[in-house]
Amino acid sequence: MKLYTYFRSSAAYRVRIALNLKGLAYDAQAVHLLRNGGEQLGEAYRAVNPSMLLPALEDDGNVIGQSLAIIEYLEETRPETPLLPADPAGRARVRALALSIAADSHPLANLRVLKYLTGQVGVAEDVKLGWQQHWLRSGLATLEALLANDTRTGRYSHGDTPSLADCCLVPQVFNAQRFNVDTAPYPTVMRIHAACSELPAFQQAHPAQQPDAE
Amino acid sequence: MKLYTYFRSSAAYRVRIALNLKGLAYDAQAVHLLRNGGEQLGEAYRAVNPSMLLPALEDDGNVIGQSLAIIEYLEETRPETPLLPADPAGRARVRALALSIAADSHPLANLRVLKYLTGQVGVAEDVKLGWQQHWLRSGLATLEALLANDTRTGRYSHGDTPSLADCCLVPQVFNAQRFNVDTAPYPTVMRIHAACSELPAFQQAHPAQQPDAE
Numbered sequence: 001m002k003l004y005t006y007f008r009s010s011a012a013y014r015v016r017i018a019l020n021l022k023g024l025a026y027d028a029q030a031v032h033l034l035r036n037g038g039e040q041l042g043e044a045y046r047a048v049n050p051s052m053l054l055p056a057l058e059d060d061g062n063v064i065g066q067s068l069a070i071i072e073y074l075e076e077t078r079p080e081t082p083l084l085p086a087d088p089a090g091r092a093r094v095r096a097l098a099l100s101i102a103a104d105s106h107p108l109a110n111l112r113v114l115k116y117l118t119g120q121v122g123v124a125e126d127v128k129l130g131w132q133q134h135w136l137r138s139g140l141a142t143l144e145a146l147l148a149n150d151t152r153t154g155r156y157s158h159g160d161t162p163s164l165a166d167c168c169l170v171p172q173v174f175n176a177q178r179f180n181v182d183t184a185p186y187p188t189v190m191r192i193h194a195a196c197s198e199l200p201a202f203q204q205a206h207p208a209q210q211p212d213a214e
Numbered sequence: 215m216k217l218y219t220y221f222r223s224s225a226a227y228r229v230r231i232a233l234n235l236k237g238l239a240y241d242a243q244a245v246h247l248l249r250n251g252g253e254q255l256g257e258a259y260r261a262v263n264p265s266m267l268l269p270a271l272e273d274d275g276n277v278i279g280q281s282l283a284i285i286e287y288l289e290e291t292r293p294e295t296p297l298l299p300a301d302p303a304g305r306a307r308v309r310a311l312a313l314s315i316a317a318d319s320h321p322l323a324n325l326r327v328l329k330y331l332t333g334q335v336g337v338a339e340d341v342k343l344g345w346q347q348h349w350l351r352s353g354l355a356t357l358e359a360l361l362a363n364d365t366r367t368g369r370y371s372h373g374d375t376p377s378l379a380d381c382c383l384v385p386q387v388f389n390a391q392r393f394n395v396d397t398a399p400y401p402t403v404m405r406i407h408a409a410c411s412e413l414p415a416f417q418q419a420h421p422a423q424q425p426d427a428e
Contacts, residue, residue, distance in 0.1 A: 050359035051314055062303040065360075066317070069309035076302040088290040089276045095283035100265055103280070103317040113322060116348065117335075127335060134330065145264035146279075 001026040002058040004048060006033050006040075007210035010106055011067040012055035013171035016210075018071045020201035021162055022081045026057075030212035033111055068095075068102055071164055083164045094158050097146060097165035101172045105139025109175070129179065136176045137185075143169065144186040153188065155195050162196060170196050174207065215240040216272040218262060220247050220254075221424035224320055225281040226269035227385035230424075232285045234415035235376055236295045240271075244426035247325055282309075282316055285378055297378045308372050311360060311379035315386045319353025323389070343393065350390045351399075357383065358400040367402065369409050376410060384410050388421065 003019070003026045005012040019026050031054055032039045039045060040052050049056040049065045056063055057070045059077075064070050075083055084091045107113070109132040117123050117131060147153045157165035173193045176183055183190050196202045207213055217233070217240045219226040233240055245268055246253045253259060254266050263270040263279045270277055271284045273291075278284050289297055298305045321327070323346040331337050331345060361367045371379035387407045390397055397404050410416045421427060 050363065051318070051356045053318065060303075062306070064303075064306045064310060066310040066313040068317075069306050069313055072309055073302055073306040076305065088287055089274075089278075091290065092276070092278045092283045092287040095286055096278060096280040099280040099283055099317075103282075103313075103321055104265070104267065107317055107321050108327060116345075120348070121331075121335070121337060121341060121345070123335060131330075131335070134334070142265045149264065 002029055003027070004029050004031050004045065004054060004056040004058075005210070005212075006031055006054050007207040007213040009033065009054045010171040010175055011053070011102070013174070013205055013207060014067045014102075014167045015055050015057065015070050016205035017167045017170065017202055018074055018083055018164070020205050021083060021167075021199075022074060022078050024074070024078060028211060030210075032212070068098060068164070071167060075164075083162070083167065085158060085161075085163065090152065090158060093150075093152060094163045094165045097143065097157055098168045100142050100146060101139060101168040104142070105135055106168075106172060106175070108135040108139075109179075132179050133181050136172070136179060136181045139172060140176060140181070140183070140186045140189055143172075144189050147192070148188040153192075155192075157192055162199065162201070166192065166196050166202075169193065170202055216243055217241070218243050218245050218259065218268055218270040218272075219424070219426075220245055220268050221421040221427040223247065223268045224385040224389055225267070225316070227388070227419055227421060228281045228316075228381045229269050229271065229284050230419035231381045231384065231416055232288055232297055232378070234419050235297060235381070235413075236288060236292050238288070238292060242425060244424075246426070282312060282378070285381060289378075297376070297381065299372060299375075299377065304366065304372060307364075307366060308377045308379045311357065311371055312382045314356050314360060315353060315382040318356070319349055320382075320386060320389070322349040323393075346393050347395050350386070350393060350395045353386060354390060354395070354397070354400045354403055357386075358403050361406070362402040367406075369406075371406055376413065376415070380406065380410050380416075383407065384416055 005028050031045050046052055051065050056065045064073055084094055117128055152158055154160040156162050219242050245259050260266055265279050270279045278287055298308055331342055366372055368374040370376050
């Protein structure tokens with residue numbers, strides 16, 4: 001398997017965690033989001049993934065984009081160490097937690113959105129930072145509400161086993177800390193983040209541990 | 215089953231299509247996104263879905279948020295008329311197409327984002343419209359690239375059976391048309407949109423056909 005990745009890409013970070021939790025080896029192919037005008041926009045990567053977004057996974061002749069689609073694919077083809085619970089209601093909860101980050105929070109402060117904000121809209125750097133922090137806070141507040149008031153939350157987001165939801169939670173907390181968001185209002189999120197951070201699978205997927213880290 | 219919905223919510227529209235394709239009856243509970251300062255933000259709906267976003271599905275005592283998590287849940291609990299293909303690579307493709315809309319395109323021009331743009335950022339109406347159109351165009355261009363150059367695309371997004379990808383494609387085209395985006399550059403998307411629009415399941419899920427339509 002080959003993973004097209006960038007050390008600080010939140011979506012690639014999710015997939016690295018999932019691969020590590022499942023104990024799957026992979027070749028990391030770095031695509032630098034800022035170098036050469038954005039390598040993800042170049043011909044070479046575009047031929048791999050026409051969406052020009054990271055990550056993409058190559059496996060058995062198939063190229064799969066979208067972090068959550070990749071993790072579901074891994075779940076179906078490598079079912080050992082499941083990242084989704086067995087019951088449909090539990091699976092729905094884990095997927096909804098993951099999507100609350102991957103669809104409703106993370107895309108809003110993505111690189112291309114920030115570029116459009118400072119470029120076409122012409123906002124100043126402090127307004128851009130305010131934008132990032134607003135959507136990071138809003139996403140973490142939703143996550144906290146979903147986790148804190150549900151008895152299915154355990155040591156991790158769903159019970160006592162790491163799941164797809166944790167694969168998304170940890171990179172989003174990384175983003176929040178990177179952009180100086182105060183995480184004190186989200187104690188359940190941060191307790192789960194601390195529990196995940198004790199596991200080698202999460203440690204080894206961290207941006208700072210990647211070959212392309214700067 | 216009870217679906218918390220709003221006639222023009224793109225995410226609720228996806229779930230209505232899926233329910234119709236599977237032939238599942240449901241009670242529609244309208245939550246008005248603009249009335250009373252946004253009914254989705256009120257105590258009543260917040261108690262149902264702490265994310266304060268539509269849609270949510272109540273089934274058998276479970277409340278599920280997030281349109282894609284709801285559709286996956288329906289797929290697992292009501293497998294007749296599958297909305298995902300049988301093979302893992304095909305399932306991954308359909309999920310990636312769906313996420314390219316549901317995660318990478320639609321959230322960027324959502325109501326709360328537009329509110330923040332005109333409120334906190336203070337942009338004018340024409341800049342707001344430009345923002346909406348930019349992300350609608352960008353999302354449709356990605357979808358066109360993913361669909362046009364893949365032999366797995368058929369009458370619908372994946373082969374000749376409607377799938378989760380089509381449940382997302384049709385509402386996104388509705389949004390594009392509503393905000394006067396020229397859809398001519400996306401012929402494959404529009405051909406699939408036309409094919410879907412011939413089916414009663416899609417017709418009956420259309421915003422204009424909902425009891426809460428204005």
